[in-house]
Each structure stands twice: as C-alpha cells, then as structure tokens.
Amino acid sequence: MEKILEVKDLHVTFTTYGGTVQAVRGVDFHLNKGETLAIVGESGCGKSVTSNAIMGLIPNPPGKISGGKILFKGKDLTKLQEKKMRSIRGVDISMIFQDPMTALNPTLTIGTQLMEGLKQHRKVSDKEAKKRALEMMDLVGIPNPEERMKQYPHQFSGGMRQRIVIAIALICEPELLIADEPTTALDVTIQAQILELFEKIQEVTGVSIILITHDLGVVAKIADRIAVMYAGKIIETGTKREIFYKPQHPYTRGLLNSVPRLDAKGKLKPIDGTPPDLFSPPKGCPFTARCPMAMEVCNKIYPGSTTLSDSHSVDCWLQDERAKQLLATMVTN
Ligand code: SF4
Numbered sequence: 001m002e003k004i005l006e007v008k009d010l011h012v013t014f015t016t017y018g019g020t021v022q023a024v025r026g027v028d029f030h031l032n033k034g035e036t037l038a039i040v041g042e043s044g045c046g047k048s049v050t051s052n053a054i055m056g057l058i059p060n061p062p063g064k065i066s067g068g069k070i071l072f073k074g075k076d077l078t079k080l081q082e083k084k085m086r087s088i089r090g091v092d093i094s095m096i097f098q099d100p101m102t103a104l105n106p107t108l109t110i111g112t113q114l115m116e117g118l119k120q121h122r123k124v125s126d127k128e129a130k131k132r133a134l135e136m137m138d139l140v141g142i143p144n145p146e147e148r149m150k151q152y153p154h155q156f157s158g159g160m161r162q163r164i165v166i167a168i169a170l171i172c173e174p175e176l177l178i179a180d181e182p183t184t185a186l187d188v189t190i191q192a193q194i195l196e197l198f199e200k201i202q203e204v205t206g207v208s209i210i211l212i213t214h215d216l217g218v219v220a221k222i223a224d225r226i227a228v229m230y231a232g233k234i235i236e237t238g239t240k241r242e243i244f245y246k247p248q249h250p251y252t253r254g255l256l257n258s259v260p261r262l263d264a265k266g267k268l269k270p271i272d273g274t275p276p277d278l279f280s281p282p283k284g285c286p287f288t289a290r291c292p293m294a295m296e297v298c299n300k301i302y303p304g305s306t307t308l309s310d311s312h313s314v315d316c317w318l319q320d321e322r323a324k325q326l327l328a329t330m331v332t333n
Contacts, residue, residue: 004176004208005031005054010068012049012058019279023049025232026068031176036202036209038219040255041229044275047212050229051178053078054210055095056085072176091121094169098181100161104153110164111149118171136167139204140197159190163197170201180212195221216259220244225311228252231275231286238312248314250291285317293318 012024115129137145140163183191236249254271273290306319
C-alpha cells in the first residue's frame with residue numbers, strides 16, 4: 001500500500017519559564033493512501049501537538065520540532081521554509097479544528113470564506129470558484145446552497161457550521177485531511193451525522209484522514225487503524241479490530257473499560273491517577289504509576305516496541321519474553 005505520510009521519531013518541545021515541556025517524545029506512525037488513522041488519547045498526551053507539527057503550526061518560540069522527520073509523499077515537511085509550507089497547507093494537507101463556532105469568521109459570508117482558499121491557491125475565476133463552492137456545499141449536505149452562500153456563520157447551527165468547515169478544508173482537494181476532535185463540540189445526534197459525512201467524503205474523494213480524538217466511540221465508527229498515545233508517545237497501534245478485540249497495553253485496556261456501553265453491567269471503571277509531568281517525564285514506562293500490572297523494570301527502563309502482527313505493535317514490558325515466562329510460572333504455581 002502506498003504511504004502518503006510517515007512520521008519518524010518526532011520530538012516536539014515547548015520552552016517556558018517553568019522549564020521545557022517534552023510534549024511529543026519520539027512518535028512513529030504512517031498513514032496509507034485512502035485510509036483513516038485515529039490517534040486516540042486523553043488531554044495533554046500530545047495528539048494535537050503531533051497534528052499541528054504535521055501542519056507546520058508549532059509556534060516557534062516557544063515550541064520547536066526538536067527531532068525527527070515528517071515525510072509527506074517522501075518530502076520532509078520539517079525542512080521546509082514557511083513560504084513553501086504555506087503553499088502545501090490548505091492545498092495538499094488540510095485541517096479541521098475542534099470548534100466550528102470559532103473556526104469561521106463571523107464578519108464574512110459563508111460563500112466568501114468557502115471561495116477564499118480556492119482563489120488564493122488555485123487562481124480560479126469568480127465564476128469557477130462559485131461553481132466549486134456550490135458543489136462542495138452540496139457534497140457536505142447543505143440545502144439551498146445558493147441562498148446559504150450569502151449568509152453569515154451566526155445563521156447556521158453548530159452541525160451546519162461544522163459541515164461548512166469541512167467543505168472549506170476540502171475545497172482545494174487535499175490528499176490529507178487532519179480532523180482534530182471534529183465532533184467534540186457537537187451534540188450526539190449531530191456527531192453521528194458528521195461521522196457519516198466523513199465516510200461519504202472519503203468514498204467520493206479518496207482523501208486520507210487522520211482523526212484526532214479522545215473518544216473511542218468516534219473511532220469505532222470510521223477508523224481503519226488506531227494509534228493510542230500516552231504521555232507524548234504512541235504506546236500501541238493496530239487495526240480497529242486488534243485494538244478493540246485484542247488490546248495488549250494496560251492503558252488501552254483501561255481506555256476501553258472506561259467507555260460507557262449499553263450492554264455493560266456494573267459501574268464504569270476509570271483509570272486511576274493522572275498522567276506524568278512532561279516537564280520531567282519518567283525514564284521508564286510513563287504509565288507505571290497508574291498500571292495495575294507494573295513490575296520493577298517498568299519504572300527504570302522504557303519498554304521497546306513489540307511487534308504482534310504486521311499491523312499491531314505495543315510498548316509494554318508484559319510482551320517481553322522474560323515477563324511472559326515469569327507470568328506463566330506464576331499461573332502454574
Ligand atoms: Fe504497565 Fe509495565 Fe506495561 Fe508500562 S511497561 S504498561 S507499567 S506493565
């Protein structure tokens with residue numbers, strides 16, 4: 001399968017008066033053409049910083065990509081000047097932000113905002129831009145597009161605004177779409193409609209999608225593969241089936257146990273404790289303090305990545321052969 005994006009050993013830091021925050025600490029993943037990869041984790045795990053790094057949106061200072069590569073179709077985005085990055089952003093790679101209420105300019109009509117990127121990057125005529133804007137509004141399911149183009153954001157509901165934001169992101173036909181918590185600010189029924197819209201868009205345009213979310217329910221609907229992030233690292237990655245049915249990292253299991261399910265009996269099981277301080281992240285596994293399976297080695301040495309299948313890998317000492325043998329003896333005794 002053709003890889004459209006490869007992130008290799010990415011490190012992002014932020015320098016503050018209090019010290020240096022190591023927000024992303026050696027992240028590796030790839031995205032195949034036409035697939036949806038979900039990056040899942042709790043607030044502060046580094047998932048949005050990773051997506052901002054891909055977009056070239058890390059403010060420097062205080063932020064800095066301090067190591068690694070971001071290869072988009074083989075080209076390292078970390079090496080590009082801002083001018084070149086601006087010609088890629090919104091054209092080849094687009095991003096949808098969390099809150100549709102603030103993503104749109106309240107003083108400009110929807111039509112102006114839709115056509116802006118197209119006119120700037122594709123240099124098309126007003127007539128062509130309008131035709132394309134109407135097509136996009138139709139694709140994202142806005143009724144009466146001619147009329148609606150003349151209106152302002154406050155005349156749209158939250159769900160409709162998010163549809164407009166998606167249309168703006170797609171109007172230049174990007175090959176990669178990054179959606180950062182695209183349904184978090186919406187109510188549940190609208191969330192479902194927006195997720196269906198993503199599926200439809202991918203079918204029609206073939207765009208590759210990175211979906212950033214803390215919500216495993218969202219992931220279950222549209223992701224092909226899932227990368228679970230914790231304390232600035234990807235700690236488990238696999239297909240949707242592997243992550244939902246054969247999770248191997250105790251944190252992934254904890255996340256799954258804390259999702260409300262209609263068929264579940266008893267109370268929800270939250271993950272006790274809080275993530276580590278990324279001003280001085282632990283040397284060993286960052287989940288040690290919260291992990292019910294933690295061993296002595298966990299706190300001292302970071303576990304290497306264990307490959308479980310072509311698509312499934314996990315960073316956890318429990319997968320080390322020595323730990324497996326020890327656990328097996330404990331069970332037999
Ligand atoms: Fe738990 Fe150790 Fe695995 Fe970390 S490496 S998740 S502390 S068992």
